[in-house]
Amino acid sequence: MDTLAVTGGEVLRPDHSIDPADVLIDTVTGTIDAVVEPGEVDADRELDASGGLVVPGLVNAHTHVAMTLFRGSADDKQLDDWLQEDIWPVEAELQAGDVRAGAALGIAEMIRSGTTAFADMYFFMPEVAAVVEEAGVRARLGHGAITVGKDDEAAHEDFRAGLEFAREYDGTADGRVRTMFTPHSLTTVDESFYREYVPKAREDDIPIHFHANETENEVDPLVEEYDQRPLEYADDLGLLAENSFLAHGVHVDDREIELLAERETAVIHNPASNMKLASGMAPVQKLLDAGVPVGLGTDGAASNNDLDMFDEMRDAAMIGKLAAGDARAVDAPAAVEMATAGSAAAVGFDSGRIEAGANADLAVIDLDKPHLTPRHDLLSHLVYAVKGSDVRHTVCDGTVLMADRELQTLDLEEVIDDARERAEALFDRAQA
Numbered sequence: 235m236d237t238l239a240v241t242g243g244e245v246l247r248p249d250h251s252i253d254p255a256d257v258l259i260d261t262v263t264g265t266i267d268a269v270v271e272p273g274e275v276d277a278d279r280e281l282d283a284s285g286g287l288v289v290p291g292l293v294n295a296h297t298h299v300a301m302t303l304f305r306g307s308a309d310d311k312q313l314d315d316w317l318q319e320d321i322w323p324v325e326a327e328l329q330a331g332d333v334r335a336g337a338a339l340g341i342a343e344m345i346r347s348g349t350t351a352f353a354d355m356y357f358f359m360p361e362v363a364a365v366v367e368e369a370g371v372r373a374r375l376g377h378g379a380i381t382v383g384k385d386d387e388a389a390h391e392d393f394r395a396g397l398e399f400a401r402e403y404d405g406t407a408d409g410r411v412r413t414m415f416t417p418h419s420l421t422t423v424d425e426s427f428y429r430e431y432v433p434k435a436r437e438d439d440i441p442i443h444f445h446a447n448e449t450e451n452e453v454d455p456l457v458e459e460y461d462q463r464p465l466e467y468a469d470d471l472g473l474l475a476e477n478s479f480l481a482h483g484v485h486v487d488d489r490e491i492e493l494l495a496e497r498e499t500a501v502i503h504n505p506a507s508n509m510k511l512a513s514g515m516a517p518v519q520k521l522l523d524a525g526v527p528v529g530l531g532t533d534g535a536a537s538n539n540d541l542d543m544f545d546e547m548r549d550a551a552m553i554g555k556l557a558a559g560d561a562r563a564v565d566a567p568a569a570v571e572m573a574t575a576g577s578a579a580a581v582g583f584d585s586g587r588i589e590a591g592a593n594a595d596l597a598v599i600d601l602d603k604p605h606l607t608p609r610h611d612l613l614s615h616l617v618y619a620v621k622g623s624d625v626r627h628t629v630c631d632g633t634v635l636m637a638d639r640e641l642q643t644l645d646l647e648e649v650i651d652d653a654r655e656r657a658e659a660l661f662d663r664a665q666a
């Protein structure tokens with residue numbers, strides 16, 4: 235066994251208690267071997283966490299990581315206009331190299347803000363898988379498939395590609411890449427495609443992830459056409475299951491919430507994106523109270539505009555209170571749970587907890603900062619005061635991906651230069 239010990243820090247435990255401890259990691263299996271009293275470990279290597287808080291690596295359970303190339307290109311618009319007028323025309327010009335550059339940029343940003351795993355639906359997913367492999371993070375990846383604006387043949391091609399990617403890439407990058415089947419949304423995919431392809435995904439036990447109930451415009455047409463709420467329709471299509479997770483769930487009624495709880499289907503809450511696109515306020519406390527599994531995501535950088543999960547926790551707590559009209563709603567423990575164990579369970583990774591047996595995915599936060607002083611309650615700090623830039627070290631699968639803010643697996647300067655060039659050329663092509 236080759237070992238790495240994260241020493242000298244305070245450790246956030248699964249029960250949300252925080253106390254001084256050292257974390258012993260088996261770097262061969264990439265799992266946590268033990269969490270022990272300070273000063274008791276004997277390891278091959280040490281990572282100094284003194285003066286720091288050791289937390290599970292955050293899990294960004296819904297994003298489109300290569301959309302970092304779109305950051306700041308289309309702000310202050312409603313979802314439908316934003317997608318149709320700004321995003322889709324540029325995405326039509328995307329090339330594999332753009333997705334690779336955008337993914338590298340997004341993954342660098344996530345490592346630098348303590349996120350060790352993410353779920354992503356987008357184009358050219360083999361490129362994303364390649365960057366995940368190189369960067370050392372963990373991801374659940376799916377080729378986003380859509381039927382609107384496509385002829386039948388092209389749409390079938392898209393769906394076949396989705397299943398093929400899911401089958402071919404699952405378990406690659408030493409098991410750090412897992413896959414999923416990702417029909418884009420309930421309103422952008424024709425019913426006949428759901429009827430045809432969902433059973434195929436289910437047969438192979440491929441998890442399913444899709445956008446649902448994000449705006450009222452995604453609810454009303456379905457109610458009109460099917461005389462069913464969107465998630466009743468989704469249930470009819472076989473979309474709701476324990477290994478399914480949906481993004482948004484902003485406009486859901488009580489019957490839909492009950493259905494989600496019954497089916498154990500997770501909702502990934504994307505508070506910044508929901509606020510920025512004025513999609514609405516997800517009833518997160520209500521979902522939690524009903525027993526619906528809830529995870530947290532940033533969505534793409536074009537609707538956020540960053541991939542910092544600490545910002546997202548804060549946003550979740552803030553908007554959760556507003557949505558409930560109750561300052562007690564979505565408290566700090568709930569927000570932390572969503573970003574760690576909640577997201578990890580939704581995405582299907584044994585991460586999000588610092589405990590023997592779990593994946594060795596963690597981040598060390600530097601607490602020696604004015605905005606983190608004094609230390610009345612470190613859990614409160616995590617949600618309300620810590621920023622991604624306070625992360626000192628990031629570890630995934632037992633490998634150090636950032637040490638003292640230096641990326642170990644990616645060349646940050648190169649990543650930034652490449653993304654800048656690619657973004658410029660992409661938008662030039664789109665405007666031509």
Ligand SMILES: N[C@@H](CCSC[C@H]1O[C@@H](n2cnc3c(=O)[nH]cnc32)[C@H](O)[C@@H]1O)C(=O)O
Nearest residue numbers: 298321355356357378379380418445533534
């Ligand atoms: N293969 C599909 C691509 C779907 S990828 C996922 C899509 O979701 C889009 N997207 C990003 N954020 C959101 C959101 O909040 N709601 C709905 N779609 C989004 C994103 O721009 C991308 O077009 C095609 O041929 O169009």
Ligand SMILES: [Zn+2]
Nearest residue numbers: 445481533534
């Ligand atoms: Zn999305």
